[in-house]
Amino acid sequence: MDSRSSASASQAQSQLLRVRSLARGREQQLAGEVGDLLRQQASAAATVEQLRGYLHDYQREQTERGARLLATIENERRFVKRLNTALDQQCAYVQRLEDSTSANRRLWEREHANLQALDRLLSKRQQAQLHQQHRRAQKETDAQSLRAIYNGASR
Numbered sequence: 001m002d003s004r005s006s007a008s009a010s011q012a013q014s015q016l017l018r019v020r021s022l023a024r025g026r027e028q029q030l031a032g033e034v035g036d037l038l039r040q041q042a043s044a045a046a047t048v049e050q051l052r053g054y055l056h057d058y059q060r061e062q063t064e065r066g067a068r069l070l071a072t073i074e075n076e077r078r079f080v081k082r083l084n085t086a087l088d089q090q091c092a093y094v095q096r097l098e099d100s101t102s103a104n105r106r107l108w109e110r111e112h113a114n115l116q117a118l119d120r121l122l123s124k125r126q127q128a129q130l131h132q133q134h135r136r137a138q139k140e141t142d143a144q145s146l147r148a149i150y151n152g153a154s155r
Contacts, residue, residue: 009132013125020118027115030108037104041097048094051087055080 062076 009125009129013122013129016118016122016125020115020122023111023115023118027108027111030104030111034101034104034108037097037101041094041101044090044094044097048087048090051083051090055083055087058083 058080
């Protein structure tokens with residue numbers, strides 16, 4: 001019976017190690033995804049700032065130039081409108097990336113917490129196994145001592 005419980009405990013420990021390995025892989029995958037999203041977000045935010053700079057520079061130039069022909073002004077208005085549209089689209093893209101990054105960060109945090117919980121469980125199981133082995137060894141030592149005392153007293 002004792003060897004069966006030891007084998008069962010060993011099997012349970014092996015299963016926990018496989019589950020931990022899977023959880024570790026998922027946690028690392030999510031960490032990579034969060035990193036990728038953060039890089040995309042930074043790139044998109046830089047594009048927003050670049051577009052804002054273009055718009056600001058263009059508007060400043062227009063203010064400094066003064067009066068122009070009507071056709072030129074209309075072309076410039078269309079350009080500004082397209083630039084504003086591009087800026088709005090880029091801002092929306094940045095927001096979507098921020099949302100995705102937050103969602104993936106929450107997933108990663110949850111996986112990381114699960115991994116830590118599995119590590120704690122494995123550690124407790126290992127400590128319990130060591131404690132049981134120590135108790136068995138102590139019982140065997142006690143039994144040998146009693147046999148030695150009994151054998152010595154019967155002579």
